[in-house]
Structures are given as C-alpha cells and as structure tokens.
Amino acid sequence: MSHFGRSGPPDIKDTYSLLVLNITFRTTADDLFPLFDKYGEVVDVFIPRDRRTGDSRGFAFVRYKHADEAQKAVDKLDGRNVDGRDIRVQFAKYGPNAERVHKGRIVEEKPRTRGRSRSRSPRPSYRDGYPDRNHKRQRRSSRERSGHRRYHDRHHRSRSRSVTPDHHGRSRGKYDDERSRSCSYSSASPVRHSPSPKRNSSPGGTPPKRNSSPGGTPPKRNSSPGGTPKRNSSPGGTPPKRNSSPGGTPPKRNSSPGGTPKRNSSPGDEKNHGEPSPRSPSASP
C-alpha cells in the first residue's frame, strides 16, 4: 500500500493534517508534496483511494509538522491551481489530529506574523446546494495507485507498477462493484442512504400482507371458519403434518397435490391461505 514497509501513518503524534480537496484524480502525493513542502515541513502526504478500484478519490491529506506551517499552507495553497484544477486546502476535521482542531478551527493556531487574517481566499459559495451526491463513486478507472507516500521515499515511485493484479477477468473477489462503496465512516454522516435498490418486488419483501407462509404458518391457522380450509389437512385431525398428502407426496411442505409446485396450492386462493383476513382474530396492531 505504498507505505513502504510501514503500517499506518508514520508519526501522528505531533502532526497537523490538512485536507486537500478538489484535486485531480491523477494527482498523486508526490505532486502535492513539493507544493506543500514549500510552506512548511510536510511529514506525510496521504491520498485515500478506493477500496475496490484503488483509484484516487479526489482529495488528499497533507500532514504538517507544525500548525503554523499548515495554516500557512492552507492560506497559500487554498485555491491554488494544481494540474489544472484549483485545490482546496483546509484543516482536516477527522483524523489523528482532530484533537487539535476545534470545530474546523485550529486551536493551537499560532498568531500570524501579522494581523492578517487567514480569510484571504474569498471562497465563493461552491456547494450551494447539490440535490444528491450519491450517484457517483461507483466506478473509476484504475489510474493512480499512489496512495500514501513520504517525501523520503519518493524515489520509490519509479517502481514497476505495470503489473496490476486486476483479477485477469476473474470474477470479483469479495467486494462487489456496486454494492459496498462506503468507506466505513464512523462519525461522518449521521445518516446514510439505504443501499436498497428497487428490487422489492419480490413477494416477501414488504407487501401489505405477507401472510401465508406455507411452512412457517403457525399451527393456529384454524381461525378460518370456512375461509380457506383447502389445506392438505388430513381429515380427522392428524398430527401437525398438515402437508402430508394422504397419497404419497414427498415431505415437501409446499407439495401441492394439484401440480403447481408453487406455494399456492389452491387456485383462487393465492394470497390468502387462511389467516390475514380482515377479521382475523390474530390481527395484532
């Protein structure tokens, strides 16, 4: 994972992470490093990428050693045109250094060399109102694989990355392509859209009355006085084997002696096996 042997962040005890947004999908950490390093001591640059595809998500995290430098970088690089797009630099909200950030504003912010406020960038109202933002991030091209790189190991970027174990056309490993696309955000979004496609047409999802379960019907289905006694109940009050046809049908619970292997054993009584009638005594609101 481009960590060069290390596992996880290098040293996050005294670093300040900056969130760099609006970067191009091809911008790598090596491209951002020299840009941020000019304003301070960059400890590490990390670009989160997709778990499935492994492509850049369009933002990066630049970790500074000092807050004042990070602040300066935010003030200087915020709005800077990188790779043809203006990036947005701001202090990261979540992360290892979230403790030092107080509601989006740095706490240990060292007083500027001058009384100059950091509000130098008259950021226009970009995100005024986007109706939805979930229709994206589903597929991305396998382009950048550079994730997290340290400026000390930049020379490693010349590795042969041509070999891409891209399954070779094999089926997906464990992750789908359109299913799990979340990044397991813990406290990022209070509520998330329910990833439930419109495939609820299956009888069993949530129809107004999902009653008759030809197998899970409780033995208390005797509340249909002439309603639907068309069960295979053996005449005489046989044991709970209500499906046992006195002929020789296999012990399949839904074995209808009629022929249709469906759950509807009685034609005309498709969805009312004898319980959810408007007058069923079992109706518990």
Add this chain to the structure above:
DNA sequence: GTTGAGCGTT
C-alpha cells in the same frame, strides 16, 4: 479515455 462531493491508511 470518463467523474467532482468529501474527511484518511496497517
């Protein structure tokens, strides 16, 4: 070859 809100890795 595409896209463009957002908050991170063993």
